[in-house]
Amino acid sequence: MVFKQRKVLWAAAAAAAVALTLTACGASSTDTTEGESVIISPVVVNPPSLNPLANETAAYMLRGQFYDTLVRLNATDLSVEPGLAKSWEASDDGLTYTFRLQEGVSWHDGEPFTSEDVKYNLTEAMQYYSPLATTYALISDVQTPDENTAVVSLSSPAGYFLSGLANLYISPAHIYAGTDIMANPAWNTPVGTGPFKFESFEEGQQITGVKNEDYWDGEVQADRIVNPVIPDRNARNVALTNGDVNLEFRDAVDPSQLPTFEANDAFQVAPMVGAPEELITILNQREGRPLADFKVREAIMQAIDRDPIIERAYFGAAEAAPSAIPRKIAWATNEDVDLSTQYPLDIEAAGKLLDEAGYPAGADGTRFSLKLVVEPSQQPASTTAELLASDLDKIGIDLQVQLTDFQAVISDVWTAPYDFDIYLVQTSTEADPSVLLSTLYTCNPNDIPYSNATGICDEDIDALFTQAAALSDQDERGELFREADAAIVDTLYSSLPIVVTASPVVAAANVTGLEDFYSSTNWNWAALGTK
Incomplete structure (x- = not known):
């Protein structure tokens, strides 16, 4: 793999202003000892805990440093x-x-x-x-x-x-064993088998690990790993530019700065490989909600212009998502269906669908309002939310964007009374549709959190996912998934993707092991070092 090189040019005034944020975040405490190999990779939110079982962004990013999988x-x-x-x-x-x-x-x-x-x-x-x-x-x-x-x-x-x-x-x-596992305070001083041993967790500041000298899977290349908490994207950019951090990936990367990093040989950018990632919309289709009407969902799909999302939210590091099951899962996706073809951009047609659905435009042009929930830590998603608001305004829908943290998302999206219409989130689809996607599309009569939160159940689609999960033969499973993929697109059911993303990793030029880091979807932290 050949890595492109990127360049950053920052105005001195902007850098000085954002540096104040860095100081507040404790970035200055990441100084290294001469000759020591240290990976400094920021997280965008302060982790509530380091529990690898927590379905939470920061814990997800850090777990492979301290733990291993079977x-x-x-x-x-x-x-x-x-x-x-x-x-x-x-x-x-x-x-x-x-x-x-x-x-x-x-x-x-x-x-x-x-x-x-x-x-x-x-x-x-x-x-x-x-x-x-x-x-x-x-x-x-x-x-x-x-x-x-x-x-x-x-x-x-x-x-x-x-x-x-x-x-x-x-x-x-x-x-x-024998404890209340999710409440056990030991999670904040994790003990694992991974490449780094936990050293410290400074609340709101940083998480630090030291090299596991006895790591079972070969030599760990870095002596230490530091994860400063830097929520502000400008602060992360300045930190990377100034050498206060040397590795950013996933949510930590600011897509708007990729072109400038590319032009500077002091940095390297590697494309992200692994399980597909998508920006998806979880649609609340409970009775009485506007999105319960297929014509409303169809109108929204015909009003969304994906090109500005790709260019302005992801700066080219994404492409339109054709269907619910990503094309990378080639054995399961249905290449005969395409959301953009089936529901082409057509503002006039979208408006007529809303008229037919019984939502005429008022004197000010507004038909009704929808509440969209998005986490600000997912910067491309929050930018996309504003673009969607502009798109839907053209057909008379007032999209009210609510920026909220993960704990509030649990309250609004995943638990009653389900106070949302659209939840916009960037997530991995995992390597097999039965692992994660099935939780979005199978029925959820008991309203289990982090599963189908849309309030509807399509028994036919549910049956297809259930049957595929019970089989071992991949060809037979693929046939069922392709049928489900088509049915989801035909009915605009439950959750729909907007784009498939290609989030890169950005690192200082002296960081080594990027190819091996992405050799596994679990991220090989042991491979990263500095020269």
Whole structure:
């Protein structure tokens, strides 16, 4: 892979002003010792905890530094590769998986990692990580015939089981078993098997780790890793320019500055590979809501102009999403459907649909209002929200954009009374539609948080996802997913993507190991160093 080089030019006045923010964020405490290799990678929000089971942005970004998974996914083809499990065998009926674990692995506190840890995570801890709710529901039993073997029994075959496990970061049973796991204060001083050992967590300032000298998966290249909390994007840009940080990726990257970084050989930009990421709209279609009417959803789709979103929110690092299942999951996506073709940009047609739906324009041109919720930490998403507001204004919809933090999102989107119309969020779709996408499109009669929050149930689409989840043969599963993909586009059901993103990583030129860092969708933090 050849990395492009990018350049940044900042006005001195702007840099000085934003530097005040850096000081407030504690960036000055990231000074390094001469000869020490340190990776300094900012997070955009202060993490409520370092719990890898928390469905929260900062914890998601940091978990691979301290913890490991049983299996990993190859970033190029999304195939399953060894992690803490060095090998595995599946029974012919797909109901039993026997995992052979890496030997000689220790937790950071010196206790041995064993099959009992695997059992605890698969039978207890996993239930708290909502994106894996369907995977957890499959597990009927875990046996540990010896300390390096775990035998997992499933209630039904599931072709996505291993892909699901690639998202479960293993925590130590000797610390969490028998406790209220989500409330355990030990999460803020994490003990894992990962490449870095936890050193400190300064609330609102930074999280620091030191090299795990005994890491089971080879030499860790950096001596230390520092994650300063820098919510302000301008402050992050200045920090990278000035050398106060040396690695930014995902939400930390400011897309508007990519062209300037490209022109400076003091920086390198690597394209992000791995599981697809999309900007999606979760549509509240409960009875009485405007979006419950298909014609309203159709009108909105015909009013959205994706080109300005791609250029002004993502600065070219995205493309229009054709359907619910990304094209990268080639075996499952339906290439015969395309949202942009089926619902082409047409303001006049969109207005007529709203008339037909019984929403005439008032004297001021407004038909009705919708509430859109978005997290400001996801900068391209919040920029997109403003562009969507402009698009919908053209057809008489007053889109009221509410910028809110993750805790407020839980209240507005994921729990009753569901006070939103549209939730705009950038998320990974994972490597298999049964792992995450299924939670968006299958029925959710019990209103389980972080699942289908739209309040509707399409039994046919639900059945297609359910049947695909119960099969092991990828070709058979692909047929079902392609049918579901078409049905979602035809009915504009539940959640719809706007763009597929290509978030890059931006690093100082002296940072090494970027290719290996992205070799796994779990991010290989051990590979990063400096020269």
